Amino acid sequence: MRITKRALLLPALLASISPVAFAQNVPYERILHSQSEPQSWLTYSGSYFSQQYSSLKQVNRANVSNLKVAWMYQPSRPVANLESSPIVADGVMFITEPPSTVTALDVRSGLKIWSYTPNLPEHVVSIGLYATSRGVAILDDMVYIGTADAHLIALDAKTGAARWNVHVADNVMGYAMTGPPLALKDKIVVGIGGSEAAVRGFIDAYDAKTGKRLWRFWTTPRPGDPGAETWGNGAAQSAGATTWNNGSYDPDLNLIYWGTGNPAPDFNDDDRPGDNLYTCSLLAIDADTGTLKWHFQFSPHEDHDWDSDEPAVLFNTTIDGKPRKLVGFANRNGFYYVLDRVTGRFITGVPFVRQTWASGLDANGRPIKAPNQEPTLGAGTLVYPSITGGVDWTSPSYSPQTGLFYVSAHETGAYFIKGTGKIEPGPPKGIVGGGGIRALVGEQSYGAIRALDATTGKRKWEFRLLSPAWVPVLSTAGGLVFSGTDEGNFFALDAETGKLLWDIQMGHSARSNPISYEVDGKQYIFVTAGNTYIAFTLP
Amino acid sequence: MRATGRIRVAALLMALGAAAGSSRLALSSPRQDTMAVQLSPDDLQRGKQTFESTCSTCHGLDGGGAMGPNIQGIPFRLGVDAVTNVIKNGMAGGMPAFGSQLDAQQIRQVVGYLLTLSRKDEGKVTGDAASGKQVYASAGCASCHIISGEGGNIGPELTTVGQLRGPTYLRNTLLFPGTDLPQTRSFLESGGMLEFLFVHIVTKEGRAFEGTRVAEDSFHIVLEDAKGKFHSFRKDQLREYKKEPGKSMMPSVKGKLSDTQVNDLVAYLAGLKGAQ
Numbered sequence: 001m002r003i004t005k006r007a008l009l010l011p012a013l014l015a016s017i018s019p020v021a022f023a024q025n026v027p028y029e030r031i032l033h034s035q036s037e038p039q040s041w042l043t044y045s046g047s048y049f050s051q052q053y054s055s056l057k058q059v060n061r062a063n064v065s066n067l068k069v070a071w072m073y074q075p076s077r078p079v080a081n082l083e084s085s086p087i088v089a090d091g092v093m094f095i096t097e098p099p100s101t102v103t104a105l106d107v108r109s110g111l112k113i114w115s116y117t118p119n120l121p122e123h124v125v126s127i128g129l130y131a132t133s134r135g136v137a138i139l140d141d142m143v144y145i146g147t148a149d150a151h152l153i154a155l156d157a158k159t160g161a162a163r164w165n166v167h168v169a170d171n172v173m174g175y176a177m178t179g180p181p182l183a184l185k186d187k188i189v190v191g192i193g194g195s196e197a198a199v200r201g202f203i204d205a206y207d208a209k210t211g212k213r214l215w216r217f218w219t220t221p222r223p224g225d226p227g228a229e230t231w232g233n234g235a236a237q238s239a240g241a242t243t244w245n246n247g248s249y250d251p252d253l254n255l256i257y258w259g260t261g262n263p264a265p266d267f268n269d270d271d272r273p274g275d276n277l278y279t280c281s282l283l284a285i286d287a288d289t290g291t292l293k294w295h296f297q298f299s300p301h302e303d304h305d306w307d308s309d310e311p312a313v314l315f316n317t318t319i320d321g322k323p324r325k326l327v328g329f330a331n332r333n334g335f336y337y338v339l340d341r342v343t344g345r346f347i348t349g350v351p352f353v354r355q356t357w358a359s360g361l362d363a364n365g366r367p368i369k370a371p372n373q374e375p376t377l378g379a380g381t382l383v384y385p386s387i388t389g390g391v392d393w394t395s396p397s398y399s400p401q402t403g404l405f406y407v408s409a410h411e412t413g414a415y416f417i418k419g420t421g422k423i424e425p426g427p428p429k430g431i432v433g434g435g436g437i438r439a440l441v442g443e444q445s446y447g448a449i450r451a452l453d454a455t456t457g458k459r460k461w462e463f464r465l466l467s468p469a470w471v472p473v474l475s476t477a478g479g480l481v482f483s484g485t486d487e488g489n490f491f492a493l494d495a496e497t498g499k500l501l502w503d504i505q506m507g508h509s510a511r512s513n514p515i516s517y518e519v520d521g522k523q524y525i526f527v528t529a530g531n532t533y534i535a536f537t538l539p
Numbered sequence: 540m541r542a543t544g545r546i547r548v549a550a551l552l553m554a555l556g557a558a559a560g561s562s563r564l565a566l567s568s569p570r571q572d573t574m575a576v577q578l579s580p581d582d583l584q585r586g587k588q589t590f591e592s593t594c595s596t597c598h599g600l601d602g603g604g605a606m607g608p609n610i611q612g613i614p615f616r617l618g619v620d621a622v623t624n625v626i627k628n629g630m631a632g633g634m635p636a637f638g639s640q641l642d643a644q645q646i647r648q649v650v651g652y653l654l655t656l657s658r659k660d661e662g663k664v665t666g667d668a669a670s671g672k673q674v675y676a677s678a679g680c681a682s683c684h685i686i687s688g689e690g691g692n693i694g695p696e697l698t699t700v701g702q703l704r705g706p707t708y709l710r711n712t713l714l715f716p717g718t719d720l721p722q723t724r725s726f727l728e729s730g731g732m733l734e735f736l737f738v739h740i741v742t743k744e745g746r747a748f749e750g751t752r753v754a755e756d757s758f759h760i761v762l763e764d765a766k767g768k769f770h771s772f773r774k775d776q777l778r779e780y781k782k783e784p785g786k787s788m789m790p791s792v793k794g795k796l797s798d799t800q801v802n803d804l805v806a807y808l809a810g811l812k813g814a815q
Contacts, residue, residue, distance in 0.1 A: 081633040123639040128596050130635040196596060305596075387605050417600055419591070430592035436600040439609070443736070443782060466757045487756035500775070503758050511633075 026089050026138045026157075028185050032251055039518035041088040044135055044180045045395055046515065048249040049314040052397035053475050054516035058523035059538060060478030064492045065502045066538050070524060071110035073533040075101070082528040085135040085180065085395075085472075085513035087143070093517075093526075094138065094157070095533060099124065099131035100147035102155060107519050110535065114160035124148045127174045128196020128431050134245070134512075139183035139208050146177030146190050152206060154188075164211035168192065174199050174428045179245045179309075182256070184287060187214055189256060191243025195307070197428040198264040201242040203256070203283070205290060215290025219243060219260050219278045232273030237423050239264040239432075241279040245309040245393050250325065250341060255293055256285045257314065257327060257341065261307035265421030267375040268303075268434025275300035280308045282329060284344055294344030298331045300366065303374055304357070304416055305387050305433075306332040313398045313405065314341060317455050328454050330396050330407040332389025333357070336457040337365065350457035352450055353390035353409045357383055375435050380417035386445075387414055387437045388468060395513050398454055399475040402495050405454040406481050410468035412445035414438060449473065449483055451498060461498035474514035474525075482525060484510035490527055506534065578651040586652030589645050593637065602656045607633065612657030614650055615703060622650055657721075662707030664806045666799065671807025674800045678792065686811065693767045694789065699813035709805045713796075717787030737786035738762050740772060741779040748772075751788050 026042060034040065034047045038055040045052045059067065075082075075097040084096040092113065093105045100120060104113040124131055131148035138144075142154045142163055149171040154163040168190065169175035174197020182189040187205045195201070201219035206212065219241035221227040228235035240263035247258035263272055263279040278292075280299040285292055298308050313328040327341045334355030338347040346365030358367035373383050388410050396407040414437040421434020439445075447465035452458065471484035475495055484490040490510055491503035508530025515526050525536045578586070591600060597607030604610075614622045626646050629636035641649070675681065683694035700709075711719055720735045736752040740762065748770050750762035760780065761771045765788055774780060792801060 125640075126635050130629075130633050132633070392606075414599075414605070430589075431596055433592075433596060436591060436595040437605050438601045439599050439604040441603065443734075443784070464757075466755060485757045489757050491758075505756060505759070 025141050027140055028183075031139070031183065038516075039088075040090075041086065041515045041517050042138060043087070043182070044085050044137070044246040045248075045311050045513065048184070048251065049398075050246070050248040050311040050395070051313055051315065051400070051475075052395050052473060052513060053399055053477075055477045056516050056518055056523045057476065057478040058518070059476065059480065059516075059525060061480065061494055061501060063538060064478070064480055067492075067502055067504075067525065067536045068539050070535040070537040072535070073105055073110045073112070074531055075103075079531060081130075081132060081511045082531060082533065083132045083134050083178075083511045084528070086515060086526060086533075087136055087138045088515070088517040089138055091519060092157075094136050094143050096133035096135055096145060098133055098148075100133055100145060100149075102136055102143060102145050102160065104157075104160060105533075107517065107524070107535075110533070116155050116160040116162065118145075118147050118151065118153055118162075118165070120147065120149050121171070124176075125171050125174055125197070125427075126176055127194065127428055128433070129176060129178060129193050129244070131176065132178050133180075134178055135180040137181040137183040137188060139188065142208070144181045144183065144188050144208075146179060146181055148176055148178070150175040150177050150192065152177070152181065152188065152190055152204075152211065154208070154211060166206060166211040166213070168204060169194075169199070169202075172427050173197065177244075179243070182247045182249065183208065184249050184251075184256075187287070189247060189258075189287070191245065191247070191258060191309075193242050193244035193261075195240045195242040195244075195261045195264050196266065196431045196433060198239040198423045198432040199242065200239050201260060203243050203247075203258055203285060203290070205287070217283070217285055217290045217292065219281075219283070220263075221277065227277035230275040230277040233271050237271070238276070239423055240276070241281070242307075243309070244307075246311050248312045248314050248327075249287065250314055253325070253342060254287050255341070256283075256287050257312040258283050258285065259308040259310060259312060259329075261309050262302050262305050264423060265432045265434030266303065266305045267416060267418050267436065268421040269301065269374075271422070273301075276302070280306060280333070282308060282312055282327065282339070282344075284341065296337075296339055296344050296346065296365065298329070298335070298337065298365075298367075299333045302333075304333075304383060306385075306389050307392070308332065309393050310391065311395050313396060313454075315398050315400070315454055317403070319347075319455065326455070328396075328398060328405050330391050330405070330409075330452075332385075332392055333367070334385045334390040335361065335367075336405070336407075336452055338455060338457065339365075348455075348457055351390075352407060352452060352457065352459070353411055354384045354413070355390070356413070375416035375418040377418050380415035380438060382413055382440075383416050384413035385410060386412045386439065387416075388412070388470075392470065394470050394511075395472040397473040397475040397481065399477075399481075399495055401477055401479070402451075402475075403454055404451045404460060404475075404495065405457075406449060406451050406473045406475055406483075406495075408465075408469045408471055408473055408483055409448050409450045409462075410445070411448065412468055413440055415440075447485070449481065449493060449498070451481075451495075463493055463498045463500065469509070471510045472513040474516065476516055482514045482527070484514075484527065488529065490514075490529070506530075506532075508532070578648065582648045583652055583655060585645070586648030586650070589641065589649050590652050593641070594649065597633075602653060610653065612703070614654050615657065619650055619654075622653065623647070626650070658703050658705075659708040659719075660703070660705035662705045662710070662809075664706050664809055666802030666804070666806035668803070668806040668810045670800075671803035671805065674796065674804045675807055678796060678800075678804070680804075683789075691767075693765075697808060697811055699811060701809045701811040702813065704809070706805045706809050709808050710801060712789075713792045713801060713804065715793070716789040716791055717785050720784070720787070734784075735787065737783045737788065739779070739781040739783060740770075740777055742772065743776055743778050745778070752782075
């Protein structure tokens with residue numbers, strides 16, 4: 001069926017795409033220098049620096065109000081929310097359809113070229129997460145997907161045929177892959193999900209050609225490992241610190257930057273006194289060896305489910321006349337952090353939403369915890385931010401043009417309630433949460449796109465939204481910031497001032513990274529709305 | 540298209556805060572409330588446990604929303620069969636399929652538990668339902684509310700209001716409309732605003748409007764006025780947009796009906812549970 005369809009489409013496609021364009025070869029050097037081909041979108045967040053920034057500027061402040069729908073694509077069967085950030089290379093777009101289907105589309109028309117669906121078991125375990133996919137990685141002539149049952153599969157980029165398929169972790173134990181792989185040099189780096197099933201997190205690297213595992217870094221220790229002393233009752237059962245989103249990469253330092261999730265159980269901390277390394281942290285890992293260069297723990301001994309899995313944004317700037325290599329991180333715990341990405345040293349941290357759990361950060365960036373902000377039995381404790389955090393996994397954006405960091409912020413709190421929760425041996429029977437939350441009601445919550453000075457965290461402007469939004473952000477050299485609302489709006493703001501320039505009601509909220517690409521001299525803005533992929537361009 | 544659908548559903552939801560949620564009972568099978576009755580307290584307790592261990596990360600311990608949407612009262616809005624189907628097979632919007640994780644009895648218990656989450660059924664009936672039906676007719680309630688297909692469409696339908704609302708809540712709302720409106724988080728993605736929020740709007744041209752919010756996004760607001768007419772605005776075209784929690788479009792019966800009449804009316808409404 002698939003081959004027949006492709007055979008029917010190929011002649012038409014070949015007529016409109018140059019042979020060179022259809023070569024589908026994206027070597028490491030192209031990704032490394034992605035800023036020199038803004039017509040493409042070669043990684044999850046547009047570049048190894050995860051800036052969610054496009055240097056295209058055909059669509060700009062003056063004409064963005066003319067944006068029109070160019071084409072739409074819908075998966076052939078109903079799926080959960082599309083959260084896939086597309087990869088665009090040489091006239092072809094690679095998207096995923098939940099749970100683990102990869103589809104190649106013609107970027108001009110939206111027509112399907114091929115589609116690959118792995119053989120998932122009849123019963124896929126998805127505990128504390130839903131079996132979505134946030135996209136693929138591309139390297140040379142292959143695309144890579146992590147599947148709902150925790151396999152990593154390499155596909156031929158031109159045909160969708162499987163080249164290799166490796167078993168990353170045991171889905172029966174709650175391991176699942178929803179995040180996009182990170183392709184660099186000759187290897188594919190992946191994270192893993194399943195904290196609410198009380199799995200132990202890790203980051204893996206695989207040989208891009210063969211699928212052979214090159215290294216694994218466990219994100220929680222076992223007795224005798226570094227960090228074991230931070231699990232007060234012993235590290236034998238340390239669990240969590242899953243790595244379910246995408247990482248960033250600095251090729252000069254050869255360091256991968258990857259965030260980790262909450263400890264397990266989430267809300268009942270009785271059995272895990274201590275800081276619980278390396279949960280809720282940013283890890284800097286040597287790409288060749290998988291060894292830890294440094295770590296920064298945003299939320300030591302975390303008990304509000306505030307993962308730190310958002311992609312870390314890398315940027316270079318000058319402080320006090322000295323060039324600096326930095327990381328910007330809008331954390332789910334409500335603070336925006338700036339770290340030195342060479343050393344991991346804390347530079348600054350300021351709340352970017354209302355937060356009540358810390359009276360501040362000390363000189364090393366460690367939170368000074370406020371009293372009585374832990375989950376409690378019964379009615380619970382009102383804490384800001386809510387379980388969804390100041391922002392969850394949805395990518396922020398950094399514009400080198402403005403020096404601003406744009407984040408879709410959640411202004412809301414919740415009652416955190418402690419319950420019973422023990423980690424049991426064997427396959428999980430349900431969420432090992434040890435409690436839960438009650439959301440605030442009525443009109444007490446709202447969202448906002450906030451523009452922060454990336455180096456200081458100082459707010460420059462905000463654009464208020466009716467409700468907290470789960471929509472990533474894109475900034476462009478056209479002086480624009482694109483994002484959406486949970487009510488279904490997609491919009492463009494002036495990147496300098498936050499002024500609204502264009503909006504459209506799409507009928508469902510966007511959940512994927514908005515991206516931009518160019519083909520035939522036309523710039524496209526691309527995003528999902530519920531079950532639909534939508535490409536916008538100027539008439 | 541979707542906005543239109545949302546407005547149509549919202550049209551059923553107007554004015555009488557007392558019946559919050561019940562207005563959509565017309566969309567569902569009138570027999571569905573019997574399910575909770577058939578479930579034993581032990582079943583409901585097991586449903587609560589399953590809900591807390593499987594559903595609460597996304598929907599909150601009270602179903603009021605967390606990572607995912609508020610689902611309080613959803614079996615009343617969508618029907619027991621539809622909710623069972625969604626739990627079993629998942630749905631677009633991020634809801635996973637639990638058909639292979641939970642068996643039929645566990646799903647039944649969860650739905651039964653969900654049915655209990657949005658009820659406010661406290662209080663005892665002290666009046667006479669037959670007399671209350673007369674009061675309902677003479678006081679003009681039917682000019683705004685539909686019962687069993689008869690009546691006006693300004694306020695929410697009351698055919699099965701007794702499933703969700705008991706005498707204490709009904710009496711309070713008849714006397715003090717708007718004081719106990721639902722305080723749910725907006726159920727935005729599935730359409731419809733459930734808070735019966737009273738809003739006051741003045742356009743840049745100086746035209747003023749009041750009514751109940753039926754739909755809203757970050758850029759638009761739709762309200763229904765006292766005559767049942769919808770008005771839709773872009774927010775950047777407004778001079779003033781004020782939300783007034785606690786107010787309601789429904790007039791109070793205080794001073795208009797005697798205590799006996801109120802008790803009888805409460806008895807009548809509390810007994811409205813759909814076709815038996």
